[in-house]
Amino acid sequence: MAADSIQQAIEAVYQSESRRVLATLIRLLGDFDHAEEALHDAFRAALEQWPRDGVPSNPRAWLVSAGRFKAIDAARRRKRFDSLDEVGEKAEVGVWDTAAWADEESLEDDQLRLIFTCCHPALAADAQAALTLREVCGLTTEEIANAFLTPPPTLAQRIVRAKGKIRDARIPYEVPARADLPERLDAVLRVIYLVFNEGYAASSGERVTRHDLSAEAIRLGRLLVDLLPEPEAQGLLALMLLHDSRRAARASATGEVVLLEDQDRSLWNRDQIAEGSRLVRQALSSGRGGPYAIQAAIAAVHAEAPAAAETDWSEIVGLYDVLMGMMPSPVIELNRAVAVAMRDGPEAGLAIIDRILARGELREYRLAHAARAEFCRRLGRTSEARASFERALALTKQEPERRLIGRRLAELSR
């Protein structure tokens, strides 16, 4: 093979295998930092040897073996300075016995182990997302820092601290037992959804969306569904796909927000809608669908309506009722109020929102005031609409959203 095609082959293997190799090396070496070092050493060895000997038939096993040998070398070197080194011993045990670590099942499990460890609830919430993007997705610290609008040193410190806690407090590298799985899976899903939302509805700044993060979250969701086809994992993947399917229609060419009802539905991604709808049906037919599956079902009803006016609002209100039963929250109640308004008229929706606000909830939530303003506008209660839009504007940090509310306010004066 020509030198540059070998180079390309190695790059392709890096893309497809490096995270899996890392996941296995962490298990074998028992330490994140040693495993990362071993991973780099293994690829350096591949760059030297593959052009000469050809690409091995099982590159992943080759890389794990090479990484392991390099780790033993490194541990021996360290041993001269430090007599207490568990890593060397751990790596040496069964180094020749590939059957002990290379079977397909334990390799698949390694990726799950890595995900569950990065999303361990004993780690700080912001560290969980950063660590997952770093270790599971292979993003660089700079990429993650940019995506979260965090200074790189702060983010690097977060990751170092999380890895230190995993090591020093001995957070085990394992897939949780059946009994703990639902709760631990929730934590993983929460991290993936946080990453998706950070990309989909950037909480501050100029742009409406940051696609890279959403794409990573979808990739993570897909990996999780492959490894662990639980209904809620399917539900979350469906939810992300269905939201993401509207990406091209959500913002105008000039970066302005386009609301769902005004979106050009021909811009929606039909492949993502088909995949999302299929996953929703799968998740719900299991009878164990939870909040993610129900929210995905709501998104699917929107996605399948040929035009905004043809949306099945009764179905959506019904799904919100189910969701309220699963996890009552004022935000869900607000969304339900919007659906009720669409089904029964703005007066019905306004009554629900005013009840929520009267309870003292959502008073600082911009969307509650924006929805209230919208209902008042439709009812011709212009001064009330203006006051609510102004309240919403004061609570909004994202630039395109501020401009949208500004336009709505200007329209009221006409």
Add this chain to the structure above:
Amino acid sequence: MKYLCLVYMEKDKLHAVPDSECLACGNGFRERGLLVAAEALQPVETATTVRVRNGKVTMTDGPFAETKEQLAGFYLVDARDLNEALQIAAKIPPAREGSVEVRPVRELTP
């Protein structure tokens, strides 16, 4: 690996959990081979802080920091990993009134 589970309680809740319940909890851990030591502490008003600076011993009344919750007791446990230590901590009765901080023990190097 050893973990120290530090029990923190607000002053007026120090007796919210009956002693008998805490004793039973400790005995349960001991029978399962999980417990190294456990004690409850007198209230923070009885504490004295000792410092040695330039070879000179100074003592002050009470603890260094003013916080709402005070150290009320501890369980030193021997667990497989953090997951097991957290499971144990969740079973400590005062966890439902105050909080339990779980700290891995650092083995001193000779």
